[in-house]
Amino acid sequence: MKREHHTGVPGPVTLGDLASAGKLLWCWCSACGRERDLEPASLPLPMTYPVPDVGTRMVCSACGSRKVRTAPELYPGGIVAQRARWGVSTATPPPKPLSASDHSPT
Ligand SMILES: [Zn+2]
Numbered sequence: 001m002k003r004e005h006h007t008g009v010p011g012p013v014t015l016g017d018l019a020s021a022g023k024l025l026w027c028w029c030s031a032c033g034r035e036r037d038l039e040p041a042s043l044p045l046p047m048t049y050p051v052p053d054v055g056t057r058m059v060c061s062a063c064g065s066r067k068v069r070t071a072p073e074l075y076p077g078g079i080v081a082q083r084a085r086w087g088v089s090t091a092t093p094p095p096k097p098l099s100a101s102d103h104s105p106t
Contacts, residue, residue, distance in 0.1 A: 013072055015040040015054065016047030023073040025051065027058060027095045031065030036095065037078030044097050058095040068095050 018025055024037035040047070045057060051070055058068040075082035 012050035024078045026071045026074045028069045029060035030067040032063040034062045
């Protein structure tokens with residue numbers, strides 16, 4: 001079931017890929033539109049975890065929705081730094097990881 005595209009990148013990007021590239025994890029709540037960036041290493045997830053799946057382990061700290069999408073960093077230094085450049089304040093707390101007991105074994 002492994003589909004590989006000939007893009008030079010086998011499989012999905014993982015947290016470890018972000019960490020080694022010095023990139024942040026971009027998190028976006030599709031319910032309320034909040035977005036924040038998190039340090040990949042700060043998450044209680046294995047570094048081999050695929051970035052698109054991290055969102056299934058997150059809950060929005062603003063509205064409590066679990067419709068959190070995750071992707072590799074969109075903006076250099078993260079959305080907070082980007083908004084600072086735009087002159088928009090961001091006082092939103094980031095989505096928080098679910099408890100470790102919520103992780104299903106692989
Ligand atoms: Zn939300």
